[in-house]
Amino acid sequence: MDEKPSTRKGPGFCSLRYGLAVIMHFSNFTMITQRVSLSIAIIAMVNSTEEHNMSNVSTEEPLTDAFNNPSRSIKEFNTGASVYEWSPETQGIIFSSINYGIILTLIPSGYLAGIFGAKHILGTGLLISSLLTLFTPLAANFGVILVIVIRTIQGMAQGMAWTGQFTIWAKWAPPLERSKLTTIAGSGVAFGSFIILCVGGLICQALGWPFIFYIFGDIGCVCCFLWFVVIYDDPMHHPCISVREKEHIVSSLAQQPSSPRRSVPIKAMVRCLPLWAIFMGFFSHFWCTIIITYLPTYINSVLQLTERDTSGVLSSLPFIAASSCTILGGQLADFLLSRSLLRLITVRKLFSSLGLLLPSLCAVTLPFVTSSYMTTIVLLILIPGTSNLCDSGFIINTLDIAPRYSSFLMGISRGFGLIAGIISSTATGFLISQNSESGWRNVFFLSAAVNMFGLVFYLKFGQAKIQDWAKEENLTRL
Template structure:
């Protein structure tokens, strides 16, 4: 199938199959990352009695299925956050190495190691909290390898006018994975025991890992199953933007590049708001709506589902504007970055002032959390436009900056809630609004969508 300009755009093509396959891999990564947040509820029970002589047979079986550990709230927080420290450590090395070594091996090894760590968490818990923390740090390193490294694959597989939809399909897998985990983990814990949660998602990741090494190739030129027409379309569309020759990183030029700083600040704002909205959704629902735990779990899952839908649709819209030449690449990135940063703070303000009923609160909460996904075809892939040769490294840099924003926002939100338990959300959302608006303004002023001079291939001549 070809469009009006003769471009090969068959959605059943191999590059779209690769995009959906990475989508399912990201579901596994998100599931393995998030599931501990819910299983922790049954792993730790401060009201549990260690005297089992009066327990019934059912209670004894339940204890076998769901071992209980005496971990303090501080320990629980350290266990849950340790995966992010592991991911932060690996961002720059992973981004740099993905531009040098095989993406197939980097992502495949990361997915395998993450699945292995998920399999070992129940055993690690039996040995103690330190074992779990170490396991989660290693898992964070593995997931950082897979999550950051996968972006580099699109420097050779994604035609410029299809980058929005291809990358949004991939990245939306993280959102769908979180939704699935929040939806099914409670039922698995209740019927089979919390260790089975880790075994199931570990097995799922292991199967995908095997398929990854068999089906995925770094370059469309090397894939044995790709059609000649698709191969020619991809290579011809990228011939002026990417060269296989390796060059050293122009660090000084990157540090002086305002478009890189713009992407970094926008990513900082995105992670700031996204971390607050998704990490503290259950707490907000509990403090405002006062629902039971099952209803809380369902309401906490819904934003991820709608975010997944927004992510898919935004990628389609971005490439529609590009293929019809309705907007330039720069304006497309700025439009969707604006939507991804502005709409969440707008609907967060609506939560404070316009949510007068249960349904209005739920609707504004879903919209505030889901609309951040519009950033996927915005600043989240902007580095691929301005420096495709160094996309892997720049992606590692910008994600690291974003993760710093997420860590700061989650820490400050916890402090605010602890100091002002009566009305903390006003301060939380107003601070979030200020940060996002500042980052957005900087991005709108300095963001660009064209390849920078320092990112072009340098040809050396002798005089």
């Protein structure tokens, strides 16, 4: 049986923990905008126009394509001598370097955040990423090698900032509010994607491409200031928390292990099927995200529509849907728990099922509605939106089964997700290169099959009770 969380009411939305969620929301917003900035700016960086006169770059051109398929956008915009002579192959290395940096630090940063505290690990990562963003225009003048090095280090810094967040929620989020708090924070990624795709091109056109780095780098520095001032690793040491809120958080987490871990029970983790259920869920979830990456290509090749016809929809609605579903899913999940309508494991499996099944249904339907432009667009918007319902399912499940190791396990989980993204990208490129129409159909069917595998595995082995190897009494034996 699951451990039933306390239904005792605590301070509501005007509380410090919700303020922390908002700050973490904007921290995630900052990191994704800094990550995508180069994908937008590089259109101007390799274009023949001057830095502050981007008249030949139409603001109605495919901003989404700049994010999802930069090489293609570069070819369309590049009409003369380049500001930087970077070949498409070189650009590919630049874009991928930040991902390799993230992979390098996902697991170690999660482990270190659990030992030394997430405040300093995450704050340092965010600060380094922001400073490197500000330095990117200058680095470009010194050569492509320095840009690649900076992007790799920036990826390592962001890897530090991504995974340690769950260490904070393990000590700040009451069980009945975990879905709400984590989804408020996590929705910053979708919101940031929406903003950067909408305003990135306008910044390049009006001010010059360096300002996209200056603006979002400065925003990151402001977030760092708020982070170090407001964020504390646990409510017991926060100077501004009310007595009522502190008592509510502490009492709600009374049965949860809280002492610092000194070793990681790797063998027990490897043998833990509920943990593998989470990993498989991440693998399936991230595999499906390849669909949104290929949205412009699918629209152009299958529906025979230009980016000008679809750029507005593709650059905003999918991310609005994703952000909305993330927050609403968290609210609904915690509502079901607070009213004792469903058990914790039932809620986790319900939202995991919705987040994997609904986008799969949309994906397998796509090949049969190509004659309808509006139906296709609606389905393409629903895929990332419904997929984010997983945020209230297996994505926060590590907080339920092993709160002591949540950051470390989140790093491993995201590692599985990144592996899925690499494999799915390769598989998608191979399938559509064989035959466009049948290739896309196979891409969607394969994505649905992977989602179904992850869903069945999670439904079979997923749990929501703290595992024996993560309990307090086992600390001295690990």
